[in-house]
Amino acid sequence: MLPLLLALQSADRLPPANPLPYADPAAAAVMAPIDALFRGLAARDxxxxxxxxxxxxxxxxxTEQPDGTRSVRHMTWQDFTAGVKPGSERLEERLIDSVIEVDGDIAMVWGPYTFTINGKLHHCGVDHFDLIREAGAWxxxxxxWSQRTTGCPA
Structure with missing residues (x-):
C-alpha cells in the first residue's frame, strides 16, 4: 500500500484554481458580439x-404558452431586426450563469436569461448562441431561445 500512496503523492497535481471572479479573455471575446447585440436590442437599433x-x-x-401550447418560429436576421421597432419602453435581456465553449474558430454560449420591459419581467428561457470567428472577430x-412567462426567476 505504501508504494501506491507514494506514487499518488508524486503524480502530477491539478493546476492552481482560477481566481474569482474568473476572467477568461477568450470568453470575453466570445461574449463581445452577444453583449453588443443586446445593447442594439435595448437601443432598438x-x-x-x-x-x-x-x-x-x-x-x-x-415558445411555450402558459396553457402548454408550443410553437417554433425561425427568422432570418432581416426578419428578426424588422421586429425591432422604436419605442419608449426600456428593454433588457440578461444572461444568467452562461456556459461558453470555444474550439478554434467556433464557439457556443448557452444559458438561462430574463427579458424585462421597464424593469418588469416579461419572459424568460434559455439562450443558445453559436458563433464563428473570422479574421479575429467573433x-x-x-x-x-426558449421563451415562456411561467417558471421564471423572481
Missing amino acids: PAAILAQVRHEGGATVA KVLNVT
Missing part, C-alpha cells in the same frame, strides 16, 4: 444588431 451577425444565419424561438451565426 437594427443596424447595431446586424453588425454583430453573419447574414446567412438567423434566429429561432421555441460573429453570431445563430441564436435559438
